[in-house]
Amino acid sequence: MTDRPVIDWRWIGSHLDDLWDLTVEHIVLTVIAVGVGFVLSFGLALVILRWRPAYGPITAIAGIMYTIPSLALFALLVPITGLSTLTAEIALVSYTLLILVRTIVIGVDGVPVDAREAADGMGFTSRGRLLRVELPLALPVIVAGLRIATVTTIGLVTVSALIGQGGLGRLINDGLQRGFPTMTITGAVMSVLLAIVADVLFVLTLRRLTPWQHVRRSDP
Amino acid sequence: MTEPPATTPDPHPVDQPHVHGASVELRSVTKHYEAGERGPGAVNDLSMRVPAGRICVLVGPSGCGKTTTLKMVNRLIEPTSGRILVDDRDIASQDPIALRRGIGYVIQQVGLFPHQTIGQNVAIVPSLLGWETARRVARVDELLELVGLDPARYRDRYPSQLSGGERQRVGVARALAADPPLMLMDEPFGAVDPIVRERLQEELLRLQARMTRTILFVTHDIDEALRLGDLVAVFQAGGVLAQLDTPQAILAAPASEFVARFVGADRGLKRLSLTRVRDLEPSPVPTATVGEPAAAGHARLAVATPGIPAGWLLLVDAAQRPLGWVPSARIPTEGVLGATLAEPTGAILTPWMSLRDALSVMLDAEVVTGVVVDAEGLVQGALTIDRLADTLRA
Ligand SMILES: Nc1ncnc2c1ncn2[C@@H]1O[C@H](COP(=O)(O)OP(=O)(O)OP(=O)(O)O)[C@@H](O)[C@H]1O
Ligand SMILES: [Mg+2]
Numbered sequence: 378m379t380d381r382p383v384i385d386w387r388w389i390g391s392h393l394d395d396l397w398d399l400t401v402e403h404i405v406l407t408v409i410a411v412g413v414g415f416v417l418s419f420g421l422a423l424v425i426l427r428w429r430p431a432y433g434p435i436t437a438i439a440g441i442m443y444t445i446p447s448l449a450l451f452a453l454l455v456p457i458t459g460l461s462t463l464t465a466e467i468a469l470v471s472y473t474l475l476i477l478v479r480t481i482v483i484g485v486d487g488v489p490v491d492a493r494e495a496a497d498g499m500g501f502t503s504r505g506r507l508l509r510v511e512l513p514l515a516l517p518v519i520v521a522g523l524r525i526a527t528v529t530t531i532g533l534v535t536v537s538a539l540i541g542q543g544g545l546g547r548l549i550n551d552g553l554q555r556g557f558p559t560m561t562i563t564g565a566v567m568s569v570l571l572a573i574v575a576d577v578l579f580v581l582t583l584r585r586l587t588p589w590q591h592v593r594r595s596d597p
Numbered sequence: 598m599t600e601p602p603a604t605t606p607d608p609h610p611v612d613q614p615h616v617h618g619a620s621v622e623l624r625s626v627t628k629h630y631e632a633g634e635r636g637p638g639a640v641n642d643l644s645m646r647v648p649a650g651r652i653c654v655l656v657g658p659s660g661c662g663k664t665t666t667l668k669m670v671n672r673l674i675e676p677t678s679g680r681i682l683v684d685d686r687d688i689a690s691q692d693p694i695a696l697r698r699g700i701g702y703v704i705q706q707v708g709l710f711p712h713q714t715i716g717q718n719v720a721i722v723p724s725l726l727g728w729e730t731a732r733r734v735a736r737v738d739e740l741l742e743l744v745g746l747d748p749a750r751y752r753d754r755y756p757s758q759l760s761g762g763e764r765q766r767v768g769v770a771r772a773l774a775a776d777p778p779l780m781l782m783d784e785p786f787g788a789v790d791p792i793v794r795e796r797l798q799e800e801l802l803r804l805q806a807r808m809t810r811t812i813l814f815v816t817h818d819i820d821e822a823l824r825l826g827d828l829v830a831v832f833q834a835g836g837v838l839a840q841l842d843t844p845q846a847i848l849a850a851p852a853s854e855f856v857a858r859f860v861g862a863d864r865g866l867k868r869l870s871l872t873r874v875r876d877l878e879p880s881p882v883p884t885a886t887v888g889e890p891a892a893a894g895h896a897r898l899a900v901a902t903p904g905i906p907a908g909w910l911l912l913v914d915a916a917q918r919p920l921g922w923v924p925s926a927r928i929p930t931e932g933v934l935g936a937t938l939a940e941p942t943g944a945i946l947t948p949w950m951s952l953r954d955a956l957s958v959m960l961d962a963e964v965v966t967g968v969v970v971d972a973e974g975l976v977q978g979a980l981t982i983d984r985l986a987d988t989l990r991a
Contacts, residue, residue, distance in 0.1 A: 495708030497673055498781075499722050499771075500697035513712045589712045589755040 385559040396548075396567070403544025403571060406534045410466055411527050414473030421474070422481035426507075432482065439475035447472070447536045455540060465537040472533060473526040480522025484515030517590065520583045524576055531572045535564070545571070618649035618811035619684040619778040621670060626679030628665055628836065638677065639665045640836030647828060649684075649778075650809040653841075654826035656816055657859070662836025663815040664705060667781045670813065671700045683779060698725055701772030701780035705787070705815075707764050709756040715741070715767050716752040722775040740770040745800060762789040766797065773804075780812045786821070798825055819860055823848070823867060831856050844871055849989075865989050870953035872988060874946045879969040879978025880904030884911045887920065887936050891929045898925050905966050905979050912939040917975040919945065919968045945970055952985050 389396070421439075425432045442450075450468045458464040488511045496506045512519075535546030543550065548564030551557075584591060623645050629638035640662040647653040655663045668674040670681060672693040681688050688696055701722075709718050719737045728736070738748040744766040756764055769785055786794045798821065805812070816822055822829045823844040830841045833855050840852040848868040851857035860867065882905060883897040894910050901907070912920045912934060921939030928934070943962035946955045946969045959967045959982055969977045 489708075489711070491704060491706035491708035492710050494673070494706075495702075495704050495710070498671060498697060498702035498704055498708075500694045500725055502694055505725070510710060514710075587712070589714075589757065592755050592758055
């Protein structure tokens with residue numbers, strides 16, 4: 378027993394295909410969750426931006442969903458939607474809402490009043506103002522929200538292994554059940570790497586999308 | 598219930614060929630920010646008319662309702678009561694979006710879009726109006742040049758890369774982009790030092806000379822108001838119009854104690870700075886050219902010279918440039934008038950000098966008479982300190 382290494386590299390070497398498939402599954406679960414979450418949050422944020430009294434109730438509901446332990450939420454949903462991807466996605470999406478709704482609203486609220494007033498004064502429609510002035514200026518804050526939501530989701534996807542989904546989470550789960558640390562550690566390390574890569578991608582994309590934030594302030 | 602608008606004297610009749618402006622008229626306009634508010638609102642029963650092609654400067658202490666008045670003209674704020682007409686059409690019945698696209702607006706805080714380049718910022722209204730790219734690009738370069746910014750250097754920069762004064766120029770260029778007949782400018786030169794401010798004011802007057810449009814210009818600097826305005830509207834707290842008139846008329850006859858205090862105790866000097874030497878007819882002076890017989894000098898001094906001190910002969914060179922004054926006692930009884938007889942004078946008044954500067958030049962030279970020359974430096978006549986004082990009594 379004691380001469381068995383913590384990491385069995387041979388096992389890893391012979392299961393590269395499986396690791397790849399699980400990584401792809403992990404990415405797909407995450408992308409769907411964050412994508413659907415963003416679309417829903419965007420709609421909710423638009424409602425709030427048009428009609429402020431909706432802010433309290435919407436964030437209260439999203440906040441309650443955010444505080445339900447993930448394990449409990451999966452368990453609650455299984456009787457309704459079964460051990461399915463849908464169950465996993467419903468839970469994952471609901472965790473993104475609070476962060477995304479808040480950051481979109483805060484981002485748009487943070488647009489300098491003078492830019493907004495100039496837009497109105499020059500004859501923007503309220504839609505034009507939102508699309509061409511407010512959202513671009515809110516982008517850094519919105520992307521910050523997407524980063525948090527994505528990193529959180531990548532972590533939560535592993536939990537969905539308990540209902541037969543989970544991407545890299547399956548490795549963690551199986552490893553624990555079989556007492557084979559190589560699988561557990563590999564799953565954990567890869568999901569952390571995935572989170573880091575996603576985060577870096579967001580930062581790089583934001584840089585490309587917001588050239589005005591990265592200019593030298595003075596004349597060369 | 599519409600009251601007739603306050604009558605406004607038109608400072609000079611519209612005769613330039615390039616007038617391109619919209620008249621603006623406010624009829625009993627009142628604005629209360631809080632519904633059912635009692636007492637004075639931000640603007641109270643304001644009536645005024647600005648003829649097409651004029652610069653009207655709204656000036657008054659902070660919080661007196663200048664910005665509120667401007668914003669009602671492009672319907673960023675709706676008046677509580679009263680009517681506003683642009684080009685004699687009631688704006689309440691016009692589409693606010695279309696109205697605003699036809700009015701240039703420079704907001705108090707400049708308000709450039711930080712995420713767009715200078716070029717994109719300037720092109721905003723043209724792009725809202727659907728101009729094609731080539732026309733837009735050409736217009737941006739034209740406008741940047743107009744406000745004194747090299748397009749090649751500034752077009753692709755972001756607002757954060759410009760100084761405060763440069764940003765204010767871009768703000769002005771952006772408001773001019775679609776060539777609007779009416780401009781609303783809210784303290785457009787507020788954030789710059791006095792020297793740059795003066796240059797921007799000159800640029801504005803130069804632009805206005807090339808293409809006349811109607812401008813409502815807000816400031817709380819009375820000197821800026823007097824300098825730029827064809828008309829000056831002095832506001833007092835509560836959006837009450839204290840006086841609306843030409844700068845000259847306001848300085849000559851302030852309508853109230855408040856206006857008098859607001860324009861300042863030095864309003865006589867301010868009036869002098871509004872008039873230039875060329876605006877006054879110089880008094881004729883007895884003149885003699887170097888080399889003329891001394892007798893001719895005596896003969897000319899024998900004639901009465903109304904408006905200037907007697908007994909002084911102005912000696913000029915062959916081209917009519919002034920050499921200096923010769924007192925009658927120093928004119929020889931025979932021979933010719935030599936250049937050495939003249940006492941050189943420091944008080945030479947050029948056509949574009951303000952009367953205030955002219956006064957200063959005379960005080961510096963310790964004389965009571967200044968020699969008026971034309972742009973080439975040739976003698977036109979003379980002005981005395983008394984003549985300057987007379988213009989204030991007129
Ligand atoms: N949105 C608003 N809601 C309530 N009150 C307002 C609002 N905007 C302005 N006011 C008030 O109306 C009055 C006039 O304000 P306004 O901005 O027109 O002044 P101003 O003459 O432009 O002053 P300044 O020279 O400081 O810019 C002020 O007392 C101000 O507090
Ligand atoms: Mg103001």
